[in-house]
Amino acid sequence: MRFTVLGSVGAVVNDQFTAIAGTQQRILLATLLLRAGRLVQSEQLYTELWGDNPPDGVSNALQAHVSRLRRTLRRLGDEGPQPAPSLNIHASGYILDLCPDRVDINVFRDRIARARVAMVDAPLRARSLLDSALSLWQGDPLHDVSSSPMCRSVSLELDEEYLAALECKYELGLRCNEPHSVISELRRMSVTHPWRERLTELLMLALYRCGRQADAMEAYNAARARLVDELGIEPSPQLKRLFRDILNQEPSLNPSPQPINLAS
Incomplete structure (x- = not known):
């Protein structure tokens, strides 16, 4: 059971x-x-x-x-x-x-923790662990017990953990030199979660590595417009730096060889 x-x-x-x-x-x-x-x-x-x-x-x-x-x-x-x-x-x-x-939340968190360790030198193993962790989700967590203060709090924590796990998955797609495989999902997630700058960073980098420099710059401009118009703030220094690097076609943005190791 x-x-x-x-x-x-x-x-x-x-x-x-x-x-x-x-x-x-x-x-x-x-x-x-x-x-x-x-x-x-x-x-x-x-x-x-x-x-x-x-x-x-x-x-x-x-x-x-x-x-x-x-x-x-x-x-x-x-x-x-x-x-x-x-x-x-x-x-x-x-x-x-x-x-x-025997409780899915604990299995999810264990697999995410092991995936983060594997990301260092076994990206394919890490991606497999992330996929298996994310597959445990069957909808909004604890949605049918939302009147409970503790369940409501844990649900918010889990939402953040889920998004962070997705970001790790997209990052692994870039590290495994498969930027094209994450662009459409990153676009969708950037619309759903417009204030998560990490999603914008990954989308910009994926577009750039697919040879779409202009689209990467447009993704930045769209994100900046949302931040300025709706929150009255500028993008973070990290996001601005990525924009400048893309503008200048910095060699450091190109993918570096990654060890492909399936060991856990």
Whole structure:
């Protein structure tokens, strides 16, 4: 049994996704999954489930939700090859006794970390790890538990991690001397996220390395116009420097040979 938060909150049994019924049940499971194997204080669960308006007898209400979730997990465990994780009570809270690598967010972050290490001298291996990490996403993370403060915060963190992983993937496309393969996606992402200058930098460099110097300069001018007109700021010194280097056709912009090593 595996669990998902990179999209809807639920369980995967026999390669079949099962959603968890009920908003509060999903919030309870998501909160425990995000702290898999670690204690979650009862007071935090009160806040995640009910915010500033806990019901009378909140402790009993929480215990009822925990009992219901235990039954759900036990039923799902009976359907698959792995037993359900234990949901254990402690003096101050609850622990979902679950190996972290059975939750997709932890697998995603592990693969991204290994990809960043591999980028140094094994770009193809790094790109494979990034692709496998990004493939775990099934939509907006934790979108069906957005009323939970912790889930909402983690969702914002994950959005940033996802964009950073995409930028690494595009950078690897350039390092592997395949600038043409990332241009269309970089154009789309630059429109969707117009304030991320790293996307503009990568787009400019990809265009330049495809022999499209004028298009690279136009990408800069369009980004600068957005920044000036809508935010009242100039591009960063780094982006300006890249523009000057492209204008002057600096040799340093040309791709340098990269070791192609598939080892992890």
